[in-house]
Amino acid sequence: MKAEALNELNHPDQALVPLNRVRQRARESYLYDNALPGYGAIPLDLLKDFSSSSQQDVRLAIRHERRVELSFEFHRFYDLMRYGKQVAESALRNTNFKFDNNRYFPIPQSEKDTNSAI
Numbered sequence: 001m002k003a004e005a006l007n008e009l010n011h012p013d014q015a016l017v018p019l020n021r022v023r024q025r026a027r028e029s030y031l032y033d034n035a036l037p038g039y040g041a042i043p044l045d046l047l048k049d050f051s052s053s054s055q056q057d058v059r060l061a062i063r064h065e066r067r068v069e070l071s072f073e074f075h076r077f078y079d080l081m082r083y084g085k086q087v088a089e090s091a092l093r094n095t096n097f098k099f100d101n102n103r104y105f106p107i108p109q110s111e112k113d114t115n116s117a118i
Contacts, residue, residue, distance in 0.1 A: 004062050012058040019058070020049040022065055 003022075007015035027047045030036055050061045066079055080088040085099040112118050 003058075004066075007055055007058045007062060010055065012055045013053050015058050015062070016050060016053075019062055019065060022069060023047045023049060026069075 003015040003018040006012075006018070024047075027042050030038060030042045030046070031040065033039065050058070052058060052061070063079070063083070067076060070076065070079075080091055081103055088099050088103075089097065107118060
């Protein structure tokens with residue numbers, strides 16, 4: 001999130017530091033996880049540091065890292081909603097998703113029954 005904030009504040013060079021820290025942590029898992037093939041040594045071409053200084057390139061790299069790092073934690077939906085209609089509908093194009101209709105979760109009936117101000 002820090003990398004994303006720095007990049008969107010037009011500091012892509014500074015955004016590379018937290019982005020590459022995440023990549024380094026992932027690379028170094030080979031040093032500690034004996035279930036991985038090649039345990040104890042980091043493969044040479046594994047997750048090299050990202051080095052572009054283009055804001056758009058850094059933005060795409062950050063979005064990719066979030067997708068990979070948070071893939072099983074249901075953050076993807078919220079990221080797609082934050083990125084906007086074009087990105088969300090493109091990513092979900094093979095579904096019935098319509099940004100304007102499906103952007104928000106429906107309010108549960110129990111909440112509507114409990115809270116008359118809704």
